[in-house]
Amino acid sequence: MRPFTFERASSIEAAAKSAASNSQAKFIAGGTNLLDLMKLEIETPTHLIDVNGLGLDKIDATPDGGLRIGALVRNTDLAAHQAVRRDYGLLSRALVAGASGQLRNVATTAGNLLQRTRCPYFYDTNMPCNKRQLGSGCSAIDGFSRQHAIVGVSDSCIATHPSDMAIAMQALDATVETVKPDGSSRTIPIADFYRLPGDTPHIESALERGEFITGVLLPPPTGGKHIYRKVRDRASYAFALVSVGVVIHPDGTGRVAVGGVAHKPWRIGEADAKMQEGARAVVGTLLANARPTEQNRFKVDLVERTLGAVISEARG
Amino acid sequence: MTITVNGVSAALPDDLRVSLLDFVREHLLLPGTKKGCDQGACGACTILADGERILSCLALAVQYDGRSITTIEGLGTVDALHPLQQAFVEHDGFQCGYCTPGQICSAVAMVEEARRGVPSHVTSDLTSDRFDLDHDELRERMSGNLCRCGAYNGIAAAIHATYGDGNTVSDKPQVMPEAAE
Ligand SMILES: Cc1cc2nc3c(=O)[nH]c(=O)nc-3n(C[C@H](O)[C@H](O)[C@H](O)COP(=O)(O)OP(=O)(O)OC[C@H]3O[C@@H](n4cnc5c(N)ncnc54)[C@H](O)[C@@H]3O)c2cc1C
Ligand code: SF4
Ligand code: FES
Ligand code: FES
Numbered sequence: 001m002r003p004f005t006f007e008r009a010s011s012i013e014a015a016a017k018s019a020a021s022n023s024q025a026k027f028i029a030g031g032t033n034l035l036d037l038m039k040l041e042i043e044t045p046t047h048l049i050d051v052n053g054l055g056l057d058k059i060d061a062t063p064d065g066g067l068r069i070g071a072l073v074r075n076t077d078l079a080a081h082q083a084v085r086r087d088y089g090l091l092s093r094a095l096v097a098g099a100s101g102q103l104r105n106v107a108t109t110a111g112n113l114l115q116r117t118r119c120p121y122f123y124d125t126n127m128p129c130n131k132r133q134l135g136s137g138c139s140a141i142d143g144f145s146r147q148h149a150i151v152g153v154s155d156s157c158i159a160t161h162p163s164d165m166a167i168a169m170q171a172l173d174a175t176v177e178t179v180k181p182d183g184s185s186r187t188i189p190i191a192d193f194y195r196l197p198g199d200t201p202h203i204e205s206a207l208e209r210g211e212f213i214t215g216v217l218l219p220p221p222t223g224g225k226h227i228y229r230k231v232r233d234r235a236s237y238a239f240a241l242v243s244v245g246v247v248i249h250p251d252g253t254g255r256v257a258v259g260g261v262a263h264k265p266w267r268i269g270e271a272d273a274k275m276q277e278g279a280r281a282v283v284g285t286l287l288a289n290a291r292p293t294e295q296n297r298f299k300v301d302l303v304e305r306t307l308g309a310v311i312s313e314a315r316g
Numbered sequence: 317m318t319i320t321v322n323g324v325s326a327a328l329p330d331d332l333r334v335s336l337l338d339f340v341r342e343h344l345l346l347p348g349t350k351k352g353c354d355q356g357a358c359g360a361c362t363i364l365a366d367g368e369r370i371l372s373c374l375a376l377a378v379q380y381d382g383r384s385i386t387t388i389e390g391l392g393t394v395d396a397l398h399p400l401q402q403a404f405v406e407h408d409g410f411q412c413g414y415c416t417p418g419q420i421c422s423a424v425a426m427v428e429e430a431r432r433g434v435p436s437h438v439t440s441d442l443t444s445d446r447f448d449l450d451h452d453e454l455r456e457r458m459s460g461n462l463c464r465c466g467a468y469n470g471i472a473a474a475i476h477a478t479y480g481d482g483n484t485v486s487d488k489p490q491v492m493p494e495a496a497e
Contacts, residue, residue, distance in 0.1 A: 001333045006378055032374045035335070036355050048332075050379060080434040085442045096437045100460020101426060102362055102371045236437060236459035 001038050008050045012179050012212060015049050020181030020210030027051050027212065029072060030106040032099075033115040040125060042132055056214060059083070065220035068177075071110035071213045075165065076101070078109060088218060089226035090245050094168035097230045100237050110213035113166055113176070113193070114205065117159035117263075118239050119148065130156045131201040138201075141293070147241065150292040150299050152262040157201030158293070161194060161264050167245040168228065170265035171257035175217040181210040187217065194264030204263075224249040225314045229306050230259075242299050244306045248314040252276040258286065258303055279308035317381045321346070322390030328377055336380055337361045337372035340387055348388035348417045352462075359461035362418040363387050369425035388417035391424065400424060403474035411465035419461045423475045426457045430482045449475075449482035 009015035019025045026045035028034055029052065037043040056070035059081050067083060078084060079095035099107060121127045121139035128137035140148050140158050148158040174190045188206050195203055207213075230243040240260040248254035254275045257267040271286035283304040290300055317328040321344055329343055337354070340346045340363070352360030354373045361373040364386040392398030400420050403409065410416040430436075430453070433445030438456045447453055454472055463471065 004332060006332045006376075028376075028379070030374075031376060031379060032356060032371070035374050035376065039354070052379070076429070076434055080432070085435065089442050092435060092442055093437075096435055096439075100359065101429060101457055102359060102369045102422065102460050103356060103374075105368045106370050106375070236456055237462075 002041060002044045002046070004038075004045055005047045006050065007047065008053055010053075012054055012056075012214060013183050015051050015054070016179050016181045016183075016210050016212040018047075018049050019212065022047050023209065025049055025210075027110075029108040029111040030074070030103075031111075032103050032107050033111060037116065040123060042123070042125065051212070062217065067218040069109050069216045069218065071215050072108050075099070075104035075107040075109070075112060079104070087221035088168070088172060090171055090228055090247060091165070091168040091218075093226065093228035094164040094243075094245055097228055097240075097243070098164035109165075109216055112163055113169070113213070113216075114207075115163055116204070118162045119159040120144070122159065131159060131197075134200070134202055144295065145293040146295045147239075147260075148293065148296055149262045150296055151266060151287055151290045152196045152264070153291050154197045154199065154201070156199050157197035157263070159197065159201065159263060160260055161204075161262070162239050163265075164228070164230065164240065164243060164259060166190075166194075167243055167257045167259040167265045169216065170267050171245045171247060171255050172222070173219050175219075176213055177215045177217055178207065179212045179214055180208060185214070190265070191267070197263050201263075222247050224254060227310050227313055229310050229313075231302060231306055242302050242306060244303065244310050246307070246310050246314065248275065248311065254314075256282060256286070256307060258307075261287070261290075261299055261303060275311075279304050279311055283307060317378065319377065319380050319382070320384040322386060328381060332376065332378055334377050335373055336363070336375040336377045336385070339377035340372065340385070346387050346389050350414055350417055352414070352418075357462075358415070358418075359422060360415050360418040362422045362461065364421055364425055367425060367428065369422050386421070388421055391420065398424075400474065400478045403478045404471070407473040407477060408467065408470035409474040410463075410467050410470070415461060415463045415465075415467075419458070419463070419471055422458060422461045423471075423479075427475075427479045427482050430457065446483065449479065453482075 025047040028048045028050050056072040058070045060068045062068050075095050079092045085092050121129045122131050127139040130138050149160045169190050176188045176193050179185045193206055224247040228245045230240045232238040243259035246256045255272045257265045268286055271282050274281040318325050340349050350360040352358035356371050356374045362369050363372045366384050392401045430447050436456045438452045
């Protein structure tokens with residue numbers, strides 16, 4: 001690990017300003033992703049800004065009937081919160097499907113959103129990887145790509161976003177709330193938060209340098225059945241091959257976001273509109289432009305079958 | 317900057333890069349906590365921070381300034397085993413023993429999480445806040461602790477023997493500060 005300096009931020013504004021004044025600075029929340037990557041010198045911040053003491057660990061009702069989740073709320077606490085369990089079951093389900101009890105006790109809402117890909121070549125510093133070193137090439141495209149993306153891919157990168165929580169946030173139309181270094185705040189709909197790899201796979205979100213996430217807003221509850229189904233190589237403590245998060249209403253309408261298939265949580269409005277027609281119709285639209293590799297072509301069928309199973313479960 | 321480990325206050329390391337795991341093992345010479353993978357994937361390094369289970373390999377010691385840490389040395393001693401340690405002996409909860417300190421720290425806090433109503437991946441009714449630690453719940457909640465020897469049946473039996481369904485017995489993590497030496 002490279003040496004760094006360490007600071008405990010005293011306010012949100014100070015944290016953002018400090019990050020903006022040093023292009024090599026990083027915020028540290030739980031540290032469960034950042035420290036892993038720092039050990040391997042994939043992340044090499046020269047300064048860490050600890051943002052744990054800013055009082056952003058609360059979940060509050062919003063005036064419109066939704067919820068405001070502080071950026072530093074731990075994954076365990078979010079999954080266990082009464083209102084989340086009752087009204088946003090999909091979010092609880094997605095959270096407890098991820099990582100382990102120990103990790104969820106430390107992992108935060110913002111850190112979870114911003115966790116980086118688990119592409120094994122991204123982790124292997126001896127191999128070319130455009131996300132790690134732009135222009136070096138992508139080892140996955142002609143390599144072992146069973147776990148990789150099938151849709152929204154580019155010739156530069158076929159990595160997936162690994163977060164389970166983000167799939168639920170996408171299906172629930174969450175909004176990310178931020179403060180920029182100049183002190184101004186903005187909100188970014190989750191649909192605009194993540195980027196596709198294109199030819200800049202190292203840029204993963206809409207955040208600007210030094211922009212700090214203060215919280216995530218959920219709109220008022222949608223009702224309906226909430227189901228998160230994660231398919232993985234072992235029963236627990238593994239990242240998704242594919243995952244399907246749905247909200248389904250009694251009339252069969254609903255929404256679906258899919259994980260493990262793209263550089264971001266994958267959801268398309270036209271596909272949601274086909275929910276009453278069944279899994280084949282939905283997935284036909286959702287994955288119409290899929291460009292799988294030989295090794296991950298199976299994910300197309302896997303998404304359809306998983307969604308089919310979830311729709312049957314919802315019908316009860 | 318100080319941190320409390322098993323009831324004893326200790327100065328934090330000057331080198332900011334020291335993980336909480338290396339700090340307890342190499343600086344405080346408490347080798348009970350084990351380094352399996354050093355990347356969050358095995359649970360061998362599980363310790364308690366203010367009673368909550370965390371992975372000490374993915375934590376900087378300085379992040380835990382002012383906090384109270386309990387390692388396996390703080391749960392029990394050779395002469396006064398923690399009830400769960402005793403149960404691990406009685407139920408063949410280990411073979412090589414490398415994963416054991418992490419298993420025990422994890423289980424002690426896991427039971428508290430279940431009592432607090434934290435749901436798990438296999439919880440059928442999310443809105444209920446009482447979960448029995450049946451076969452599936454116990455195994456899912458302990459899935460962050462791998463055992464290369466495959467002593468899982470013994471581990472599950474030891475936890476079950478000590479805590480039952482997780483609702484009846486009430487023993488908060490038993491921290492014995494004097495055990496640190
Ligand atoms: C073995 C293992 C298995 C895992 N399995 C899963 C899984 O199955 N599913 C899953 O979803 N996840 C999984 N995870 C990942 C885990 O969920 C993440 O590591 C965790 O959510 C990251 O949160 P954190 O608070 O620790 O982030 P940190 O490591 O502290 O930060 C991550 C990034 O976010 C930035 N950041 C943090 N807070 C802010 C903020 N407020 N504003 C702006 N930037 C910020 C940091 O600078 C950093 O770049 C696993 C991790 C491990 C180690
Ligand atoms: S898929 Fe993306 S992250 Fe993986 S090697 Fe290619 S460029 Fe790197
Ligand atoms: S050593 Fe920390 S999880 Fe393996
Ligand atoms: S007893 Fe050997 S690893 Fe668990």
